[in-house]
Amino acid sequence: MKLDHLDPSIKQLRESNIAARVKDPKAMKQLRIAFTHDSTIPRHLIAQLGPNPEDEAVVKLWGKLIDDTLSQNDYGDLSADSKFDEWLLRQYINGVADYEDINGEGGDALGVWKALSTRGLLKPADQDFNKFKSIKQLQRIRNDRDYRDKLARIKDAEKIEKLKREAKQINVIDDERFRVMVPFNFGSCYSNDRGEGYIPNFCTSSSSGHDWFERYAPNGMIVNITDKANIDSVDGKWQFHAATNQIVRGDQDRRHDRSYNDERFAQLFPGLMKKIIAAIQANSAEINEQSKSITGGVGYDVAHEIDMIKSKYPQAANSDAPEPTATDEVDGAGTWVVTHTESGRVARIQGDNKADVKEKLLARHPNLDLNDFTFELQQEEEQ
Numbered sequence: 001m002k003l004d005h006l007d008p009s010i011k012q013l014r015e016s017n018i019a020a021r022v023k024d025p026k027a028m029k030q031l032r033i034a035f036t037h038d039s040t041i042p043r044h045l046i047a048q049l050g051p052n053p054e055d056e057a058v059v060k061l062w063g064k065l066i067d068d069t070l071s072q073n074d075y076g077d078l079s080a081d082s083k084f085d086e087w088l089l090r091q092y093i094n095g096v097a098d099y100e101d102i103n104g105e106g107g108d109a110l111g112v113w114k115a116l117s118t119r120g121l122l123k124p125a126d127q128d129f130n131k132f133k134s135i136k137q138l139q140r141i142r143n144d145r146d147y148r149d150k151l152a153r154i155k156d157a158e159k160i161e162k163l164k165r166e167a168k169q170i171n172v173i174d175d176e177r178f179r180v181m182v183p184f185n186f187g188s189c190y191s192n193d194r195g196e197g198y199i200p201n202f203c204t205s206s207s208s209g210h211d212w213f214e215r216y217a218p219n220g221m222i223v224n225i226t227d228k229a230n231i232d233s234v235d236g237k238w239q240f241h242a243a244t245n246q247i248v249r250g251d252q253d254r255r256h257d258r259s260y261n262d263e264r265f266a267q268l269f270p271g272l273m274k275k276i277i278a279a280i281q282a283n284s285a286e287i288n289e290q291s292k293s294i295t296g297g298v299g300y301d302v303a304h305e306i307d308m309i310k311s312k313y314p315q316a317a318n319s320d321a322p323e324p325t326a327t328d329e330v331d332g333a334g335t336w337v338v339t340h341t342e343s344g345r346v347a348r349i350q351g352d353n354k355a356d357v358k359e360k361l362l363a364r365h366p367n368l369d370l371n372d373f374t375f376e377l378q379q380e381e382e383q
Helices: 025-036 043-049 055-070 081-092 097-117 135-143 144-155 156-165 186-195 208-218 259-270 270-284 286-293 302-312 314-318 354-363
Strands: 169-174 179-182 222-227 237-241 246-249 334-340 346-351 373-377
Touching: 025 055, 025 081, 043 055, 055 081, 055 097, 081 097, 097 144, 097 346, 135 144, 135 208, 144 156, 156 169, 156 186, 169 270, 169 286, 179 186, 179 270, 186 208, 186 222, 208 222, 208 286, 222 270, 259 270, 259 314, 270 286, 270 302, 270 314, 286 302, 302 314, 334 354, 346 354, 354 373
Parallel strands: none
Antiparallel strands: 169 179, 179 222, 222 237, 237 246, 334 346, 334 373
16 A cells, blocks of 8 residues: 555654654564554554555554654653654564553653653662563553652642742741741642642642632631651641641541541650741731631631640640750761661761751652651761
C-alpha cells in the first residue's frame, strides 16, 4: 500500500516522529508483523492499511500513534524525546507490549520517569532508564510511595504557584523548626499543604477544599502546623480546628478521637501548644482584622479561640518543653557528633552550627526524625 492513501493527518510527519528514526529494514519488517497481528490497534486503522501494507506505511502509522501517546500525558510532551524511541520499538517488536499497553499505561509511566529524572528526584537505582525491561517495571516508580508526593506536586505545580500568590494567612510562628499559620483562604491551605513535604489529606486542601474551607473557617480559626525537621513524615503536618473538636496529623488517623490525638501531639511536640497559644495572643489584633472577610465582618474572637484550645486540647496545652541540656546550649562551627539514641550509631559532621548540621543530615536522609538523635559539638582538645 502506498503512503498517498493514508489519512492526511498521518502523512503530516512531525520532525519528532519516531517513524523518521526507524530505518533498519529488519526492524521495519518486524514492526509490520507485530503491528498487523496486534489486536489492540483500532480496526479502522488496520483496514486503512489494506491487506498487504508496505513496511514504510506501517512504520509511519506506528510513528503517529506513538507520538500521539507520548504527547498526551500528565507530565509534558515527550514526543520530541528520542530517548524512548528505541526502547518502545524493542518492547513492541519483541512482544513485550502491545499498543494498548503503550497507549494506556506506557505514556504515563514514561512521563513519570522523565518528570522525576529531569528534576534530580530519582533514586540512583532508578536513574538508569535502560535497566527497565518492561512498562510494568517502569510503573513501579509511579506506585512507589517515596515518589507519590513529588509527582503530585509536579503535576500540580501551576495550581500551587497560583494559589500561593493568592494565599492569605498569618504565620504566628516561623522559626528554624516550626511554621504555624492561621489561613484566611483556601489558597493558603492548598499551597501550604501541597507545596512541599508530605501531602496531608486534610479536606481544606483537597481538590474540593474551597468548599470545606468555606464550611469550617467562618465557625472558628483553623491552625496548620508544619514540623520543618520532619516535613516528609506523616507527623510533619498537623491541623486543628477547636470549634469542631478536631486535631489531626497528616493522614487524619483516628480523626474523631480528640483525646488520642491531643496526647499524640503533646508527646511529639512538648511545649509547642503553649508557644502557639502565646503566638496567637500576640497576633490577636491582626488575626481578628484579617478574619473579618470570612466571618461576616466580625472577625475571630481570639480570647474565645484560646480558651477553646486550652479546654479541648488539655494535654498539649499543659505540656512543657524539655529543659535544655548542656549540649543544647552549646552551638558553633566545628565537628558535631551525631548519635542515634536507640542504636548508638555515631556520625561526625562538619557544620557552621547545629542547624547547619541538621540540614546536612536531612539532605542525606530526608525521612529521619531528628528527635531520635543527639547533637554534640566536639571540643577542640578532642579534634
